[in-house]
Amino acid sequence: MPSIELRNICQYICRDVNLKIRDKELIVLLGPNGAGKTTIAHIIAGLTDYRGSVLFDGVAVDKLPANQREVGYLFQDLVLFPHLDVAANIAYGLSVRKQSPQQVESRVKQLLQMMKIEHLASRYPKHLSGGEKQRVALARALAPSPRVLLLDEPLSSLDVPTAKYLRTELKQLQQRLGITTAYVTHDLQEAEEMADRIAVLQNGCLEQVDKPEKVFFYPQNEKVSDFIGAPNILDCDYCHSLGRGVMEVGCGGLPIIVPHDGESVHRIAFLPTDIRIEETHPPGPGVNRFKALITSIKPTDETVRIGLKAGKLDLLAGMPHHIFEEMSLAVGKEVFLILKLRRIRVYEDRYSQRSDSN
Amino acid sequence: MLKRIRPGWGLLPVAVFLALWELVARLNLVPGELSFPPFSVVVMEFYYLTASGVLGDNFLASLVRVLIGFCAGSIAGIAVGMVMGWVDNINKTLHPIISLFYPIPALGWLPLLMLWIGINEMLPITIIFICSFFPVLYNTVTGIRNVDKDYIQVARTLGASDAKILATVVMPLALPNIFTGLRLEAGMAWRVIIAAEMVAIPTGIGALMMRAQSLIRIDIIIVCLIVLAVMCLAFERFFQYMEARVTTKWS
Numbered sequence: 001m002p003s004i005e006l007r008n009i010c011q012y013i014c015r016d017v018n019l020k021i022r023d024k025e026l027i028v029l030l031g032p033n034g035a036g037k038t039t040i041a042h043i044i045a046g047l048t049d050y051r052g053s054v055l056f057d058g059v060a061v062d063k064l065p066a067n068q069r070e071v072g073y074l075f076q077d078l079v080l081f082p083h084l085d086v087a088a089n090i091a092y093g094l095s096v097r098k099q100s101p102q103q104v105e106s107r108v109k110q111l112l113q114m115m116k117i118e119h120l121a122s123r124y125p126k127h128l129s130g131g132e133k134q135r136v137a138l139a140r141a142l143a144p145s146p147r148v149l150l151l152d153e154p155l156s157s158l159d160v161p162t163a164k165y166l167r168t169e170l171k172q173l174q175q176r177l178g179i180t181t182a183y184v185t186h187d188l189q190e191a192e193e194m195a196d197r198i199a200v201l202q203n204g205c206l207e208q209v210d211k212p213e214k215v216f217f218y219p220q221n222e223k224v225s226d227f228i229g230a231p232n233i234l235d236c237d238y239c240h241s242l243g244r245g246v247m248e249v250g251c252g253g254l255p256i257i258v259p260h261d262g263e264s265v266h267r268i269a270f271l272p273t274d275i276r277i278e279e280t281h282p283p284g285p286g287v288n289r290f291k292a293l294i295t296s297i298k299p300t301d302e303t304v305r306i307g308l309k310a311g312k313l314d315l316l317a318g319m320p321h322h323i324f325e326e327m328s329l330a331v332g333k334e335v336f337l338i339l340k341l342r343r344i345r346v347y348e349d350r351y352s353q354r355s356d357s358n
Numbered sequence: 359m360l361k362r363i364r365p366g367w368g369l370l371p372v373a374v375f376l377a378l379w380e381l382v383a384r385l386n387l388v389p390g391e392l393s394f395p396p397f398s399v400v401v402m403e404f405y406y407l408t409a410s411g412v413l414g415d416n417f418l419a420s421l422v423r424v425l426i427g428f429c430a431g432s433i434a435g436i437a438v439g440m441v442m443g444w445v446d447n448i449n450k451t452l453h454p455i456i457s458l459f460y461p462i463p464a465l466g467w468l469p470l471l472m473l474w475i476g477i478n479e480m481l482p483i484t485i486i487f488i489c490s491f492f493p494v495l496y497n498t499v500t501g502i503r504n505v506d507k508d509y510i511q512v513a514r515t516l517g518a519s520d521a522k523i524l525a526t527v528v529m530p531l532a533l534p535n536i537f538t539g540l541r542l543e544a545g546m547a548w549r550v551i552i553a554a555e556m557v558a559i560p561t562g563i564g565a566l567m568m569r570a571q572s573l574i575r576i577d578i579i580i581v582c583l584i585v586l587a588v589m590c591l592a593f594e595r596f597f598q599y600m601e602a603r604v605t606t607k608w609s
Binding site for chain 1: 365374404410506508509511512515516517518519524527530531605608
């Protein structure tokens with residue numbers, strides 16, 4: 001399996017994209033709609049014109065048309081051939097390569113077994129469920145033993161439990177086959193679960209390429225931070241374990257309790273929507289409850305963004321519009337905030353701080 | 359509650375219609391001087407015409423013309439349609455010309471072709487060719503261009519060459535559209551051949567009708583009309599059946 005390198009890729013939407021995908025790696029192309037994720041997958045597959053260079057194992061493949069690049073491409077809508085049954089769909093990439101019928105048959109059998117869909121062999125796509133279609137499409141893409149696998153939001157059309165299940169299976173399969181893979185999604189959680197590394201795209205530009213934890217805890221710029229939900233990221237001054245999977249960390253003078261069972265915590269992060277604001281002192285134990293001063297109020301499309309100063313910390317909270325309207329919040333007012341314990345993410349200092357952007 | 363009507367029930371209104379026809383004719387309920395033959399007389403005439411071979415010969419003459427013209431026109435239409443549907447530049451070049459020719463009714467060509475070809479067997483065959491060619495071409499192009507580009511792209515990533523994609527993906531997916539064109543034109547070919555034979559050709563069902571008209575043989579005219587109706591229906595049903603057979607498993 002090759003490594004993939006994109007050099008100075010320019011296209012209608014992409015602007016000077018440089019990216020190295022390592023051998024056997026699963027890289028997630030993450031970004032909002034229209035960021036150019038699918039375009040990059042199309043460029044790797046040779047399905048669209050571009051300037052710049054795509055290299056497989058250091059060899060430029062720009063001159064190769066799509067049908068000679070040996071790329072397995074799983075399309076967002078799966079695009080099973082409706083006029084062929086499942087076995088013929090899987091066999092398609094083999095039979096166009098002049099393989100003998102016996103070879104094709106045994107390979108199809110092997111894939112049907114691998115994807116656990118032997119019972120579907122003679123069915124037509126219209127009689128398959130979403131999850132079954134998914135497996136057939138993946139089997140079809142893998143049948144000609146591609147050098148590279150491109151997955152374009154392959155789970156977006158499925159219901160949540162099926163998608164979650166297939167996600168795990170897909171990841172395991174990818175590791176077992178050791179196939180270099182680019183996985184396109186706009187879902188941060190999916191990206192974090194799947195990725196060896198995440199490449200964050202915005203408006204056709206690569207903003208950051210890093211391990212999932214690093215993208216979350218060390219967003220390289222505001223665009224990345226905004227895309228992952230503008231989390232509050234706090235450096236910890238100290239930390240000590242309280243036992244039973246919880247730990248106390250000190251951030252800017254505030255003692256914060258976090259769910260963590262490991263050694264030490266370097267940074268913590270939580271999304272604006274995971275801060276709750278109360279006008280009066282909330283009842284219950286005093287864990288993760290702090291006094292704060294409102295420093296700014298800014299309505300956005302989804303939430304009202306409220307700037308807070310608690311101790312020495314500047315925090316950003318997000319509140320649904322209807323809740324904001326029920327309360328009487330104003331700049332300069334003193335409020336109480338609650339950090340939702342289970343939503344706090346922690347970052348152990350396992351990795352070097354230097355961002356490895358290749 | 360509505361019950362599902364069994365297929366055989368379609369025959370009932372036909373039987374009632376024939377009975378009424380027989381009754382009206384027998385009781386001389388139609389005013390005017392010309393005879394209005396009852397159904398039974400028409401059936402008898404059908405028998406005489408068949409037995410004497412007159413109907414068979416004329417029918418065969420029409421059938422051969424329709425089959426040759428229709429097959430040639432369809433094959434040419436599908437072939438040109440494939441090229442136009444697949445190669446964008448050829449489509450852009452030819453489309454304006456085709457658009458100009460397409461609306462001309464097939465019979466509109468008759469005066470021109472009579473001068474160019476003369477009155478011989480090639481005349482009706484050419485008319486049928488034209489009558490089939492343009493609509494089948496049009497439907498083939500539409501069918502091919504309507505195939506979702508994703509199917510083509512996915513076939514390409516699977517290693518298929520353009521020729522393979524056209525043969526194994528695009529044409530099968532365009533088949534329903536092509537069959538629609540064939541089905542419509544199969545019936546149309548019969549309507550056109552009758553008209554052509556009535557105007558210009560001395561043999562065939564249309565010519566037989568014209569001769570019957572000059573002899574005021576209304577029963578023969580009605581026999582011819584029934585044969586025509588049955589053939590139109592049979593041709594259309596044949597392609598309907600073929601279309602269903604080809605696509606029933608997957609669409």
